[in-house]
Amino acid sequence: MNQFNFTMPTKFYVGFGQVNVLREIAGEYGKKALLCADSTMGELGFLEKVKNLLKEAGVEVEVIDDVQPNPKDVDIDRQVAYFLEKGCDFTVGLGGGSSMDTAKAVAFLAAQNDGSVRDYVAGGVKSALEEVKQPYPVICITTTAGTGSEATKWFVVTDTVNHDKPGVGHDLLMPSVSIVDPEFMMSLPANVTRSCGIDVLFHAMEAYVAKCANAFTDMAALEALRLVMKYLGRAIENGKEDREAREGMAWANTLGGIVIGEGNSGTVAIHALGHSIGGQTNAPHGLTMCPLAVPYIERTWRADVEKYANLTRVFGYGEDTMSTEELAALCPEAMRGVLKKFGCDLTMKDLGVTEEMIGPMTDSVFHTMGGVLNNSLVEFTREDVIALYKDAM
The missing domain is CATH 1.20.1090.10 (Dehydroquinate synthase-like - alpha domain)
Incomplete structure (x- = not known):
C-alpha cells in the first residue's frame, strides 16, 4: 500500500432531521451569521427554517438570497464587502454547490481582506496562497446530492474576464460544520436530481482512477459508486416519495466530496x-x-x-x-x-x-x-x- 494522508477537520451531521442541530451548535461560531442561498431556498421555505434555527441559537442573521449558479467573481467580491460591512462572524451556505462555495469564498476572502477573488485564482497575484489567514467559520447545509462542496477544501468561481471556472483550494477552506439532511432534497425536480447526481458519479469514478488515489479513497469511492448505481435512477423517477433513495444519494454525494477533498485523491481530466x-x-x-x-x-x-x-x-x-x-x-x-x-x-x-x-x-x-x-x-x-x-x- 502506498503512503497517503487525509484530514477530517469538518464535523458532519448526516441523516433526516439533522438540520435541527443548528439550534444547539450555531452559537459556538459567533453572534452574527451571513446566510448565503439562492432564491429557490426562500420559495421552498428552507431559508426561513434555517433563519429560525439560527435565531433560536441566539445568532443574528444577515441574508444574501440571490446566489446564482456558477458564482461570478464580481458577485463574490460584492458579498465579501457585505459580510464585512455587517460585521458578521461566520457564514452559512444553504443550497447546492454554488451557495456552499459562496459561503466558503466569502469566509476566506473576508478574513484576508486584501484584494478581489480574482487575485487568488490561477494566474492571480495571490494565487500562491502564501501567508493565508484563518478564514471565518463556515457551516454548509447541502440541499442537493451533487458537488460534494460540504466535504471539500475548494471553492469554484466564474472568471467573467477570461470566461474560466478556476478553483481556489486550501486546507483551511474545509467547512467547520456540514449538515447533510436529505429532507431538503425531497423536493428536488428530476432534472436537478439528474445533473447533480451524475456529478457524484464522476467525483467517485475519477477519484478511483486518479494518480493520487489511495486505499482510503478507493474504499469510499467504490461505495459511493455502488450507492449511485442503486439509488440515482430511483431518485430521478420518484424522488419526492423515495426517502431511501434520497438518503442513499445524499451519503454518496458526501462520500464523493470526501474522497476528492479530505482524502486528497482529486479528480482527473x-x-x-x-x-x-x-x-x-x-x-x-x-x-x-x-x-x-x-x-x-x-x-x-x-x-x-x-x-x-x-x-x-x-x-x-x-x-x-x-x-x-x-x-x-x-x-x-x-x-x-x-x-x-x-x-x-x-x-x-x-x-x-x-x-x-x-x-x-x-x-x-x-x-x-x-x-x-x-x-x-x-x-x-x-x-x-x-x-x-x-x-x-
Whole structure:
C-alpha cells in the first residue's frame, strides 16, 4: 500500500432531521451569521427554517438570497464587502454547490481582506496562497446530492474576464460544520436530481482512477459508486416519495466530496475539461462531464486494467467468465450505458459548445486546471485535449 494522508477537520451531521442541530451548535461560531442561498431556498421555505434555527441559537442573521449558479467573481467580491460591512462572524451556505462555495469564498476572502477573488485564482497575484489567514467559520447545509462542496477544501468561481471556472483550494477552506439532511432534497425536480447526481458519479469514478488515489479513497469511492448505481435512477423517477433513495444519494454525494477533498485523491481530466465547458456555456456542472467520459475512458483504461475492470463490474456490465483485460476494455461501453440509463448521454453540442470554443476552452484547461489534468493516469498534451473535445462534440 502506498503512503497517503487525509484530514477530517469538518464535523458532519448526516441523516433526516439533522438540520435541527443548528439550534444547539450555531452559537459556538459567533453572534452574527451571513446566510448565503439562492432564491429557490426562500420559495421552498428552507431559508426561513434555517433563519429560525439560527435565531433560536441566539445568532443574528444577515441574508444574501440571490446566489446564482456558477458564482461570478464580481458577485463574490460584492458579498465579501457585505459580510464585512455587517460585521458578521461566520457564514452559512444553504443550497447546492454554488451557495456552499459562496459561503466558503466569502469566509476566506473576508478574513484576508486584501484584494478581489480574482487575485487568488490561477494566474492571480495571490494565487500562491502564501501567508493565508484563518478564514471565518463556515457551516454548509447541502440541499442537493451533487458537488460534494460540504466535504471539500475548494471553492469554484466564474472568471467573467477570461470566461474560466478556476478553483481556489486550501486546507483551511474545509467547512467547520456540514449538515447533510436529505429532507431538503425531497423536493428536488428530476432534472436537478439528474445533473447533480451524475456529478457524484464522476467525483467517485475519477477519484478511483486518479494518480493520487489511495486505499482510503478507493474504499469510499467504490461505495459511493455502488450507492449511485442503486439509488440515482430511483431518485430521478420518484424522488419526492423515495426517502431511501434520497438518503442513499445524499451519503454518496458526501462520500464523493470526501474522497476528492479530505482524502486528497482529486479528480482527473474529465473534470478539468468539464469546468472549461461550464465557463463558456454556463451549463449545469454535472452535465459538462457527460460528453467527455467515454472518450476519456477510451484513452485511459489500459493504464490500470484492474481498476477499470472493477468500474465495469460496478456499472453492472461484464460476465464472470471475462478476463480482467476484457472487462477493462468493456468500460467505455459500460460508461455509455450508464449515461444512457440516467438520461445523460449528451454531446458537447447539446450543451451549447461550438467548434470555435474548443481553442479557448483548451487554453482555459491549461490555465486553470493543469493540476487536475495531470492527476490523470495518462499524459494529456494540448493536442490530446483538443482531440478529446472534438470526439465529445
